[in-house]
Amino acid sequence: xxxxxxxxxxxxxxxxxxxxxxxxxxxxxxxxxxxxxxxxxxxxxxxxxxxxxxxxxxxxxxxxxxxxxxxxxxxxxxxxxxxxxxxxxxxxxxxxxxxxxxxxxxxxxxxxxxxxxxxxxxxxxxxxxxxxxxxxxxxxxxxxxxxxxxxxxxxxxxxxxxxxxxxxxxxxxxxxxxxxxxxxxxxxxxxxxxxxxxxxxxxxxxxxxxxxxxxxxxxxxxxxxxxxxxxxxxxxxxxxxxxxxxxxxxxxxxxxxxxxxxxxxxxxxxxxxxxxxxxxxxxxxxxxxxxxxxxxxxxxxxxxxxxxxxxxxxxxxxxxxxxxxxxxxxxxxxxxxxxxxxxxxxxxxxxxxxxxxxxxxxxxxxxxxxxxxxxxxxxxxxxxxxxxxxxxxxxxxxxxxxxxxxxxxxxxxxxxxxxxxxxxxxxxxxxxxxxxxxxxxxxxxxxxxxxxxxxxxxxxxxxxxxxxxxxxxxxxxxxxxxxxxxxxxxxxxxxxxxxxxxxxxxxxxxxxxxxxxxxxxxxxxxxxxxxxxxxxxxx
Amino acid sequence: xxxxxxxxxxxxxxxxxxxxxxxxxxxxxxxxxxxxxxxxxxxxxxxxxxxxxxxxxxxxxxxxxxxxxxxxxxxxxxxxxxxxxxxxxxxxxxxxxxxxxxxxxxxxxxxxxxxxxxxxxxxxxxxxxxxxxxxxxxxxxxxxxxxxxxxxxxxxxxxxxxxxxxxxxxxxxxxxxxxxxxxxxxxxxxxxxxxxxxxxxxxxxxxxxxxxxxxxxxxxxxxxxxxxxxxxxxxxxxxxxxxxxxxxxxxxxxxxxxxxxxxxxxxxxxxxxxxxxxxxxxxxxxxxxxxxxxxxxxxxxxxxxxxxxxxxxxxxxxxxxxxxxxxxxxx
Numbered sequence: 001x002x003x004x005x006x007x008x009x010x011x012x013x014x015x016x017x018x019x020x021x022x023x024x025x026x027x028x029x030x031x032x033x034x035x036x037x038x039x040x041x042x043x044x045x046x047x048x049x050x051x052x053x054x055x056x057x058x059x060x061x062x063x064x065x066x067x068x069x070x071x072x073x074x075x076x077x078x079x080x081x082x083x084x085x086x087x088x089x090x091x092x093x094x095x096x097x098x099x100x101x102x103x104x105x106x107x108x109x110x111x112x113x114x115x116x117x118x119x120x121x122x123x124x125x126x127x128x129x130x131x132x133x134x135x136x137x138x139x140x141x142x143x144x145x146x147x148x149x150x151x152x153x154x155x156x157x158x159x160x161x162x163x164x165x166x167x168x169x170x171x172x173x174x175x176x177x178x179x180x181x182x183x184x185x186x187x188x189x190x191x192x193x194x195x196x197x198x199x200x201x202x203x204x205x206x207x208x209x210x211x212x213x214x215x216x217x218x219x220x221x222x223x224x225x226x227x228x229x230x231x232x233x234x235x236x237x238x239x240x241x242x243x244x245x246x247x248x249x250x251x252x253x254x255x256x257x258x259x260x261x262x263x264x265x266x267x268x269x270x271x272x273x274x275x276x277x278x279x280x281x282x283x284x285x286x287x288x289x290x291x292x293x294x295x296x297x298x299x300x301x302x303x304x305x306x307x308x309x310x311x312x313x314x315x316x317x318x319x320x321x322x323x324x325x326x327x328x329x330x331x332x333x334x335x336x337x338x339x340x341x342x343x344x345x346x347x348x349x350x351x352x353x354x355x356x357x358x359x360x361x362x363x364x365x366x367x368x369x370x371x372x373x374x375x376x377x378x379x380x381x382x383x384x385x386x387x388x389x390x391x392x393x394x395x396x397x398x399x400x401x402x403x404x405x406x407x408x409x410x411x412x413x414x415x416x417x418x419x420x421x422x423x424x425x426x427x428x429x430x431x432x433x434x435x436x437x438x439x440x441x442x443x444x445x446x447x448x449x450x451x452x453x454x455x456x457x458x459x460x461x462x463x464x465x466x467x468x469x470x471x472x473x474x475x476x477x478x479x480x481x482x483x484x485x486x487x488x489x490x491x492x493x494x495x496x497x498x499x500x501x502x503x504x505x506x507x508x509x510x511x512x513x514x515x516x517x518x519x520x521x522x523x524x525x526x527x528x529x530x531x532x533x534x535x536x537x538x539x
Numbered sequence: 540x541x542x543x544x545x546x547x548x549x550x551x552x553x554x555x556x557x558x559x560x561x562x563x564x565x566x567x568x569x570x571x572x573x574x575x576x577x578x579x580x581x582x583x584x585x586x587x588x589x590x591x592x593x594x595x596x597x598x599x600x601x602x603x604x605x606x607x608x609x610x611x612x613x614x615x616x617x618x619x620x621x622x623x624x625x626x627x628x629x630x631x632x633x634x635x636x637x638x639x640x641x642x643x644x645x646x647x648x649x650x651x652x653x654x655x656x657x658x659x660x661x662x663x664x665x666x667x668x669x670x671x672x673x674x675x676x677x678x679x680x681x682x683x684x685x686x687x688x689x690x691x692x693x694x695x696x697x698x699x700x701x702x703x704x705x706x707x708x709x710x711x712x713x714x715x716x717x718x719x720x721x722x723x724x725x726x727x728x729x730x731x732x733x734x735x736x737x738x739x740x741x742x743x744x745x746x747x748x749x750x751x752x753x754x755x756x757x758x759x760x761x762x763x764x765x766x767x768x769x770x771x772x773x774x775x776x777x778x779x780x781x782x783x784x785x786x787x788x789x790x791x792x793x794x795x796x797x798x799x800x801x802x803x804x805x806x807x808x809x810x811x812x813x814x815x816x817x818x819x820x821x822x823x824x825x826x827x828x829x830x831x832x833x834x835x836x837x838x839x840x841x842x843x844x845x846x847x848x849x850x851x852x853x854x855x856x857x858x859x860x861x862x863x864x865x866x867x868x869x870x
């Protein structure tokens with residue numbers, strides 16, 4: 001078999017998966033919306049409802065404000081990370097990945113515990129209460145998630161600047177400001193822009209924060225689609241709004257994909273060349289911003305953990321954990337919390353295995369036919385264009401009847417988690433693969449190794465860390481996924497994230513926090529074990 | 540130094556640099572006179588590039604002084620030192636023309652446009668790159684890019700120019716041309732230069748004076764002939780291309796052209812040929828002595844070279860006595 005056909009064969013599972021679980025269901029939703037969308041009356045009906053109009057406006061406002069605030073916070077952190085050499089730099093860089101790995105509900109709960117009504121910081125600083133609910137709270141949650149991403153993109157951009165050019169200009173007499181404007185500033189701006197576009201996308205389609213910290217008046221398009229389908233039982237309206245959301249997403253997604261190649265050649269420098277300047281006033285200012293930001297992120301998680309043990313409702317320290325394991329919680333959820341934990345682990349593990357398997361086929365194909373990323377690479381990013389609610393809605397509409405109804409909801413939960421994690425897994429593997437020299441692979445081939453043997457013996461060991469990160473991403477993504485899961489779940493398949501949300505509405509003091517604490521512990525243990533296991537993987 | 544004597548272009552006193560408590564430069568004292576061209580040579584990892592980066596301010600120093608024409612610049616940022624560094628990679632703006640790249644340095648000085656144009660023209664003419672002025676760096680060869688980088692460096696009118704192995708990545712066929720042009724351009728501009736290289740032939744050819752750097756310490760500063768003829772230590776001798784032979788408890792440096800091999804002869808130090816070949820009219824042998832040392836021998840190709848595996852004895856003449864390395868703490 002020629003390398004070309006072998007590559008086609010290796011990517012068929014991925015293509016089939018995307019076709020079956022993304023392209024066909026979403027096309028089905030769009031097609032079902034067209035009879036209404038094709039006429040003015042359909043759109044008129046959609047926009048006659050002020051909540052639908054508000055959802056569009058909310059998405060724009062929340063996305064814009066959150067992206068702007070994320071850049072304000074993330075850009076200086078990224079510059080400090082990418083330009084200066086200081087103890088703990090690598091550690092912070094790793095920690096910035098944590099918000100991606102932590103369940104989104106945990107941060108929402110952290111903001112509520114810290115800044116919401118009765119929040120730990122609101123007592124001593126009442127003015128901070130404005131950031132604990134409503135639009136302020138939503139933006140704080142979005143910034144907590146997205147500022148680290150902006151920081152990482154900024155750092156990558158700043159590091160990609162040409163060190164020889166920068167050093168030459170400095171010695172030729174160019175001031176630091178001029179070197180910033182002409183050498184390393186522009187790539188850092190591209191990095192921040194890429195981060196801001198993603199921050200806009202994620203914030204404009206945020207689901208949990210508006211649901212928990214505000215209400216229908218602050219619902220995004222994502223919340224509104226869910227509300228139309230699940231609460232108001234209006235799947236036709238939901239399909240119409242989902243189609244509008246697809247169009248709404250197209251522009252920032254296209255802009256993000258256009259900006260991304262400008263950062264492609266980055267990451268070659270492991271440490272800033274112009275290091276050792278951490279005593280300058282600017283460096284001290286940047287370090288201060290970094291410290292405040294890191295502290296704020298830790299406080300959010302710390303607040304949730306504190307609430308899990310805090311004495312409340314006349315009960316002693318740690319009583320919430322007892323309640324969580326007790327019959328009241330089981331009655332409220334319809335299954336014991338341990339069952340929810342097992343569901344969570346099983347779904348996340350299955351989703352990670354699927355995503356990793358599909359991604360490995362893709363990178364094997366890339367190793368056979370290296371070169372510029374093409375249509376197939378763009379296709380792997382397709383799930384980024386589809387919001388979790390839209391995906392869940394489409395899967396439920398198209399696949400649920402074929403699978404025999406909600407009894408088989410677990411299949412669609414696993415599929416949705418695998419689909420949403422797929423772009424990150426593929427990127428975690430294909431970006432390092434493109435950075436590898438082809439020489440060892442070619443040497444193995446000339447020594448008699450077949451394509452697959454050369455891939456497993458030569459490329460996979462060199463991708464070791466990428467493989468760990470990819471698996472970790474996929475698994476952690478599944479553990480923390482709430483939006484699509486909540487849309488698809490039935491009581492017997494309740495996961496921990498869904499349990500946290502449901503327990504919010506139950507009169508059991510601290511038990512929702514305890515569930516979130518359990519989710520945090522499960523996530524942390526899983527992440528650490530995966531990381532330890534990943535470092536020992538040998539091929 | 541007397542009061543009337545002009546200060547050197549570059550004066551380094553007790554310069555020390557370390558990375559994570561590991562000393563890289565261990566107290567460097569070196570001067571470069573006005574208009575002088577000094578070449579710093581040493582093996583890879585000896586600290587040559589670090590020295591240049593410390594002088595220009597791209598590396599912090601632990602101790603010592605950096606003076607440029609008598610002015611202490613050690614605490615100034617790189618752009619205020621008047622010292623220009625030109626590296627192995629030319630560091631040009633990829634998306635600007637050659638003209639714009641050279642003009643950039645003059646522009647930083649705030650020179651009027653007419654002066655910038657005339658200066659760029661003069662420098663391009665001197666370095667033979669006038670026909671490239673409209674092109675972009677990616678459209679010209681590596682050697683041409685280095686010429687552009689030198690023109691840009693000279694356009695900044697530096698007080699001292701530092702060159703960090705600017706020829707090392709270039710094809711050997713264009714290096715000689717480029718070295719000659721560089722040297723004459725610097726001489727006519729009257730700029731003091733400090734050039735580092737690990738290539739001894741390049742260093743001995745270019746330098747008014749040369750200095751050898753080993754393990755962060757300077758050895759043997761002086762005119763090229765003097766440094767070459769009187770190696771100061773076994774490691775300096777090895778770097779300069781001598782064979783270093785332990786001869787009855789003494790360390791001696793023997794130039795390859797002063798060593799000979801007599802096949803089958805039982806007299807002298809016995810050894811076996813491990814490689815033999817010729818470069819033009821010169822035959823080269825590598826002989827392994829019974830004591831384990833390897834000796835390189837150059838011989839006129841008037842007779843057939845012995846085949847590898849041949850046993851015989853080596854002889855030498857004009858050996859130079861070297862200090863015992865155990866006394867200086869390094870072999």
